[in-house]
Amino acid sequence: MKKSVFTLVFVLCSCLAFGRGDINYEHKAIKKTLVKNCQLTNVQLEEISFSKEDTDSMQGKFFTLTSDNADSEITHMYIGRVNSCRAGGCSRPGATPFGESEYFDYMILFTKESKVALVKVFNYQATHGHEVTAKGWLKQFIGYGSDENELEVGRNIDSISGATISVNGITDDIGKKTRILEAYLSKS
Numbered sequence: 001m002k003k004s005v006f007t008l009v010f011v012l013c014s015c016l017a018f019g020r021g022d023i024n025y026e027h028k029a030i031k032k033t034l035v036k037n038c039q040l041t042n043v044q045l046e047e048i049s050f051s052k053e054d055t056d057s058m059q060g061k062f063f064t065l066t067s068d069n070a071d072s073e074i075t076h077m078y079i080g081r082v083n084s085c086r087a088g089g090c091s092r093p094g095a096t097p098f099g100e101s102e103y104f105d106y107m108i109l110f111t112k113e114s115k116v117a118l119v120k121v122f123n124y125q126a127t128h129g130h131e132v133t134a135k136g137w138l139k140q141f142i143g144y145g146s147d148e149n150e151l152e153v154g155r156n157i158d159s160i161s162g163a164t165i166s167v168n169g170i171t172d173d174i175g176k177k178t179r180i181l182e183a184y185l186s187k188s
Contacts, residue, residue, distance in 0.1 A: 029122035040067040076110040082169040084126040102126035114182040115145040129166030146182045151175040
């Protein structure tokens, strides 16, 4: 009995400390967004394959979207994860971004021209900074393409008091993923 309780406690603590789980690429919020916000029907996702060096730092996947709506402007999607520090975690000496982090999962929808069409946070697991999930705040990314000025918090992206790490994390990630998709599409 003691051994099984110890094992259960160990597994639970390990999951909390190390195993944040994989990104759910079939999350119901993703499908709902594609249907409700983009009016896409019968959507099919085809994962885009990248070289290992391109995906080493990527915590997510790119997809090509096909649907019954042949005239849709939405053609690609990125689903990924952004790490966000726990309260006081990143400011402690010796703290590592992944050892002391929480996370949130989000999606970016892209147009044919690799411009951002929509950003949605669908799985927020951090204790602070939830303001980055607000539709009004996320709207400022719409229309962004890597041919424009680089995204910079405080300059062309609004900062949010109390959500500094989450704001910087998602802003940097959207910029990087937009550049990756544009480079991929220019080679294709």
